[in-house]
Amino acid sequence: MIEVRNLSYSIGSKKLLRNINFNVQSGDLLTVIGANGAGKSTLLKLLAGELQASEGDILIRQKSIATYKLNSLARFRSVLAQSNTITVSFKVNEIVMMGRYVHFESSPTDEDIRIVHAAMQQTGVLDLAYRDYNTLSGGEQQRVQLARVIAQIYDQPNGVLFLDEPTTGLDLLYQQQILSVARELADRGYCVVSILHDINFASRYADKVLILKDGHRVAFGTPNEVINIHNIQNAFNIRVRLLRDSESDTPLVIPATILSDLE
């Protein structure tokens, strides 16, 4: 579905990403983790087509991302960016309908309206449909935005969804809700790539984990393969302890102490 080959990106002489390789299939939820400044957001911007690779290539459905037109890409690939502030007072259902814009000319079809309804239901914002977006709490706003990006690719089998830190600033319940929606989508056959800060959420929900550090790939594989003491200490510069979550049988990371530079 998505194939990243020898991907590098630099601004001037500063290399933000170096030689990144990985593959994601339909039905996979890939999470990207790493310390601040590791290149996660740059990677997502490259995947979303916002930035152009300095070297290497990104193939989506076996075609280089550079060969896609903006709107043909938007028909099956949607992106949830990190900050979503709106200065104009749109209603929730109007914002979710914007996800369908690429699919209709001037008026939405009945199918578009049905999809908007279904997407709002899936993220639990149906009750807020006629509320002003700016009067919602952060968690509600984030779920509205999630409904919008889901609506954009709702009827696209094998759609692609990119999420940039979708849980930042949300409480535990909302974090859990958003990630379980992402998991559901992957189970329905979508290819989902999400940046996450919380290693344990990545471990619990992801099929694959990509760990970045200073623009390098530290590790790529299933949570059980790559979430280990060595990789996490290497990527985050902290000493950790590792437990196993008996229920989901996934690794659980507990921060211990900060690694000093001497070690």
Added chain:
Amino acid sequence: MRSYRILFGVLGVVLVLVCVVSACVGAVKISITELWAIICFRLGLISTTQYTPSQEAVLLNIRLPRVVLGALVGATLAISGSTIQALFRNPLAEPGLIGISSGASLFAVIMIVLEARFFNFMSAIFGYYALPIAAFVGACLTTLMVYRLAVRYDSRADIATLLMAGIAMNALAGAITGLLTYLSTDEQLRNITFWTLGSLGGASWKTVVAILPFVAVSIVALPFLSKSLNALALGEAQAGHMGINVSLLKRTTIVLATMGVGASVAVSGMIGFVGLVIPHILRMAFSADNRLVVPGSALVGAAVLVLADLVARTIVTPAELPIGILTAIIGTPIFIYIIAVERRKFRVG
């Protein structure tokens, strides 16, 4: 979408009513039946005349062009305001803010004060289009400079910088206009006052024809950008992810809005607040959906300016109040009210 069409129908009827009233009221009174009789006679539907020749002359040569000009200018200012607000993702933006109006007015004032050969030379080539073209060029140059200042290496415009650059350009244009005012003769001063306060007093069929091509393109084309401008409200990157060519959208919006506003300023001077307040009222009364706000602004803007002009030319008869003064006096309290409402709303969230 059907409800929008009904609303547009209602607004259209209101606009026609306002135009009819404005055409009838004034120093020479014309009743609605007389208005109807003149139009029918002119169209050859009836062969008898039941009105005085002076009524016909006033209606056809003075009132009608003025009403049409008012409608065109009002529609253009409001529709440009609505699209520029959408483009800048700021409900407080308007053509004046990013330097379009002051740039246009500056060039018009330069033309008047330097009156000079250059203007005669321009007039010889462009005829009645000379002043609109000068104002349009002024509007374009200021907008381009502001845009250049604010556009970053990756061809994305940073909105905050753009607004700051607009403020700087406004200050510069204001200073140069002030300097020219200082240098001008008494008669030129009167003309400059016309530009800076705004008036539809110069209306004739010639001025209507002079701006028609410019404003018609803006009024007809801008509503087609509504859907993309909605998406832009989510942010530039987000709109891009939704399949919208953001840099093309920005360029088209700026060119169309600049063209319309430049031409309007050229024939009517600076008429403030129409572009700011009218889209706002529509947004607060109905919806922020640009598919409603953009075409709706054109209709309401036209009706409001025709009405405002009616008041401007009758309230202090036989003299005439510059319409810009009137729109500012009415517009400012509304504007302050809007700010107060917005503040309250955002405090809840």
